[in-house]
Amino acid sequence: MFGAVVVGMGTAGSVRIRDMLAPLPGSTAEKFAVKGFVSRRSLETQQGVSQIPVEEALSREDIHVAFICTENASHEDNVRMFLQAGKHVCVEYPMTTNNKTAVELWDLAQEKGVILHEEHIELLTEDYNQLKREIEGKILQEGTLHFTGGPLKPGFGFPAFSGIARLTWLVDLFGKLSVTAATLEEDSAKSYSKMTVKLLTSENRPLTWIEERQPHLPRSKNIHFQFESCSLTQIPSVPRGKVGLFMQDLIHFSAKLVGQVIPDESQREKVRILHCLELADTIQQLCQS
């Protein structure tokens, strides 16, 4: 069994506790035993699980794994602290809000001989997987992914990082990308922001990624992908799967811990994650220059 601690008691942290308390029967997620949670606030017991000081979480020998579920800006420090203590780490995306530290953290995990896993539930949804199947084999001419949503709370970082899930979709669908231009339009009085990014695939096909946020903007993703043979303008509407997204991620992480994920697959994931963070870094620099 892997003793686990959850760091950060927001939406994601509560779901992590819920899933570890009721793992999918017969799955490797049953290998976790939640030992406590860490929070900067002083909280009551959550779902029967007690708060413990961070020092205790780092030093206890029966705690082998940390789930980092805080706001993005504090992922880096938490991940580093738990890796240094020799614990396996599962961090909610994005791992960091800059690429350089992500590389350092991965090196640290390797040095310590522990698993570092970044959650990407956006790749696990039924509609995304249907979209991916529909795109397979088609030749892209150009495309747009436009995300809208409400403003984020402080601490979630620059839009290229807080929106890494959309960038991850584009990289997972179309392969390695490069950034040709990026701008950020902001109106703080209206809590409005719009980031527009121009990307190129390795076949020089243009992609546009837009992240737009404002109070009351509905959370949605609009696509327009033009292929040689057809165009796709809607994300397929597919019923949700029986297994929740965070549970699927928990199973994937636990499979890595018990050695059921082949190193090639983990390596491909790492390459994709670092490529996305590197793109996000470039986008931030272009927007701010």
Ligand code: NAD
């Ligand atoms: P959240 O705002 O619910 O929580 C973020 C942090 O704020 C946590 O550390 C939490 O303890 C703290 N917090 C929450 N309420 C607080 C309060 N009243 N006072 C003081 N602190 C408070 O955010 P979240 O949705 O849990 O996101 C956490 C991480 O998970 C982020 O990195 C996010 O990108 C990632 N993530 C979340 C989801 C999701 O569906 N919620 C999906 C994928 C990734």
